Amino acid sequence: MPCQEPQVRAHNFDEVALGYTQETAVEEAKRCLRCKKPLCITGCPVGVLIPEFIEKITEEDFLEAGKVLKIKNSLPAVCGRVCPQENQCEIKCILGKKGEPVAIGRLERFVADYDMKFGESTFEKPVPTGKRVAIIGGGPSGLACAGDLAKAGHGVTIFEALHVAGGVLMYGIPQFRLPKEIVQTEIANLKQMGVEILTNQVVGKITSVDELLGNGYEAVFIGTGAGLPYFMDIPGENLNGVYSANEFLTRTNLMKGYKFPDYATPVKVGKNVAVLGAGNVAMDSARTALRLGAENVSIIYRRSRAEMPARNEELEHAEEEGIHFHLLTSPVSIAGDERGWVKSLTCLRYELGEPDASGRRSPLAIPGSEIEIPMDTVVVAIGQGPNPLVTTSTPGLDLSKRGNIVADAETLMTSKPGVFAGGDIVTGAATVILAMGAGKKAASGIDQYLKAK
């Protein structure tokens, strides 16, 4: 897919990938073999009717392709951009066995963008059931759940803590990967379907799950995600210049700190930036730091390249843009100057030992291998846990040791009758599309629960 040149894009927040033209989309769509038993669909967590929408592209009926896409997916322009297709639909594509799989994600993005530009909202209002469902959290799982419940005729209200819905799509994933205007357009479509979105509502403080159940909501879906940042717990982590990735990305994306002072929220980076961790959040942080004007940005990771959890495409983009990689390296302390600002990072070198329970080779510190690396800014991107605001204010909710909500694998009902949960708050930090899949599953569980009631 055509992209902005690395040297150019490393200095702006515009979208990196430029998308297919009509001609290239039709050409790619024609590669699809229209399998009788399409395996690609089994790889999609929301079950998009892939061969059907691709066939509409070959017929150059892009609006019809959009309709097929939206039967299963309420946020296709988002998914076409951020899904790890290489591990989902595309890994199942039969063409991938001997060559390149069909670029399903890029085609999805093309159709969704076309639909957003030229399509008319032809949503047919279902027969109202008169039942109301409260959804806590306006991220991917909540939005997907809301879309399906609205299609089933239920009244849906989303309670969102921040001033805008979208969750990680708004505060986490950067503008250059997922333009915020696109997220908000897709959310506006949900509102047209009748979904009510209340922002500035911190459930656990302004109201509670029990109060919602007592106030006319017959079921509640908890989709509060994994928004609690983990720190390394090393000396110097509270120095000025040390951010959690959540703070760094929230300031930049949600608050548009990259447009300071036109937008009032500041965000600042020094010349040398260290990003701790090697997942997608780390890649997003590193590439964001570069765009904010850092001269040298380094990913610091205690395992090797093969173990990095980030998507290949993100890694490649980061490398092309000039991000450095300090592999088999992990910080033990952060040193500050006399004014309390980060000055350097002391790291130990690592080597890989035997595979651990998860199958990954475990990193072992090499004694005496300390190195000191000068740094002005450190972004900690080593993972997030479940935010306890909702769970601690909801009696009767079974939690795992890590604080995640325990839910039934099929219905996603929790230990509390009428209360469902899905997405990162159940699984721990995972992907947008898995959260959306969970939201859809919960919607079906909630629908059955309401019908049986």
Place this chain on the structure above:
Amino acid sequence: MYDVVKKRLLAPTIVLLEVDAPAVAAKVEPGQFVIVRVDELGERIPLTVMDFDREKGTITLVVQDVGYSSALITHMNEGDKFQDFVGPLGVASEIENYGTVVCVGGGLGNAPIYPIARALKAAGNYVISVLGSRSADLLILEEEMRAVSNEVVIATDDGSRGVKGFVTDGLAQVLDQGHQVKVIWAIGPMVMMRAVVNYTRPKGIKTIVSMNPIMVDGTGMCGACRVSVGNETKFACVDGPEFDGHLVDFDLAMQRLTFYRDEENRAKARLECDREGGHH
């Protein structure tokens, strides 16, 4: 949108605003705070609640013009609207009948200390309030504090009202009188809270402070507001904002407040430039 329904000037550059926010007013307790955003381009800033009226559905805030956003807020008038108003946030003050308590308010700190003093009095405590400011014309909410206190001691830096000196001098006067003080709440600028805890630590009097670090979301998702308490990192927005003052690392907290000083100055300068009709 959240309407400003009442505005009152308390002192030069300090205003009281009553804001229509019924859902917040229904739940808020003394010690909690809200996060506001003035407009679409605005930043999210935390403000401690001074008062609330559950029946009218309003929250009262006291704001001093010290930076970009607070300048926008102090210039708001009745009928103007906040884009976003989130709360209640943080953990409420632990109110019970302790016996004799002292509420120390420094400068703008008289606002957040007010609902705490009122709740402590209502819980049966003998409430002594020590109110400090730089000078008499900057002393705010004296009448309100008298109404919820058994005794009031005033201290001004320049001696233009009450004891000449800092709130610690006012506090010394109270303790010298032999009161059996069980708990002290101290709220104000970091330097003032640090001075109070340094004064009470050797005396072993439990002292609660309300931390005011930089915040973004106010719901525990970013850690911008982290403070070190008893050598453990806490998030002030969800674990606080009140902490045992004797355990707080104030030097670190004050250092962290300077994180964006350059940017804050730049934003404020640009605002003043716009106001004067200059170019930028």
